[in-house]
Amino acid sequence: MIGIIILAVILVLLVISFVAYYYNKIIRLENRIDNSWAQIDVQLKRRADLIPNLVESVKGYMEHEKGVLENVTKARSALMNAGTPRDNIKANNQLTSALKTLFAVAENYPTLKANENFLQLQDELTHTEDKISYARQHYNDSVLAFNNAIETFPGRTFARRMGKKEKQMLEIPEEARETPKVSF
């Protein structure tokens, strides 16, 4: 009799820990996605904050490149006003290519390239850009882990009960995926 009771208790405990494990796993993976989106958001804001300083330090040197600067400013305000994640990413891609043009044009201005302030801003903007692409990569990794967890058995059964659906990955623009070519 006692043997049966002990067996039943062990079985119940096993089932409870099994359910708790998968429940917690799904919640944890979902929170990780939210958290990694927050990380992207932080970096996008940081980048938008750096732009006015950059424009300020470049303006004096680039009298004849008004269009380049305007594109940067325009892309920045689009980023500030973006509401949905999708708009956010789109505006950010615009800003990336506008900045790329600006830094390419800056190569023609030796005095600007020697400016300490400009160099620091350039380093920091490149850094922020890298952080954004790594944050996106981590977001996609998190989505992949979550989707795998809720689409495979036995997570699938729990996810249905919990009303969880698979999430969408962010599309990474073509040029961001390329790694810089290095020559020796």
Added chain:
Amino acid sequence: MTVEDQIRKNKRDTAFVCIFMLILLFAVIFVFGFALGFPPIFSMAIGLPLSVIYVLASYSFSVQSVLSAAKARPADPRRREEKLFMYKVEEMAIAAGLPVPKAYVQDSSDINAFATGKKPEDAVICVTTGALQKLNAEELEGVMGHEMSHILDRDILLATVTVGVVGAIALISEILLRSLLWGGGRGRGRNEGGGWLIIIAIAFAIFAPLFSRLAYLFISRRREYLADANGAYLTRNPEGLARALEKIKADLPDDPKGSPTVAPLYIANPFKRSLRNSVWSTHPPIDERIRRLRAM
């Protein structure tokens, strides 16, 4: 196997190795006491708390002792190279979804790097000034990815703790061996028929350090391949790390710096170029690591 499964497996391995080391340390102290003629209960009463305290102490002071053995200092953001290194550490932390480790620099012309810490929250990544001067951004990123995945996989705890315990076992066994060979008359005189016990004690004193070291090295080598692979997954660029390893291989340190204790923690053994595979290597041969990275 997903990253989560890998982490779980590594945590289990780490706990297993820590317990193994604890038992080995305890056994060494026990045999030591036995050979010196102390009663077994006494050796147990001394040995058990002593080994637990030792493992806990290597756990608590691990980061500081590793950093001071390597003579590392915090990276200085006023120098551009070191600022860019801090940036890379932060980027890799974001890619791995971990808190940003502290960035340290070791003044040395060799190309090397290591990660240490008890958990991701208090982790440290340290590079040599040689690495900052000789590696380009892509290669440095590859090395940072490798170190970050040591942190992600919880390898740093195992490495840091075992570096301490392996050292202690070696030290205690050495004392045991010496006292048995030169001052061991006491045990023999007390117990006429116990000659075979002395032989066991001597054998134990010889083999315990070998076992502890081999167990650690076996796992450490496997983890290097894993950290290479996961690091390449973080940067999405195996070529960066492969090129960094090539530079390390070509850059033979003519005057190896740093402490041998820290050697297993580095990305590549600073004391010799590990070209051949051997059970005594802390790292797999560099050529094989490069080959595996290029095959990804």
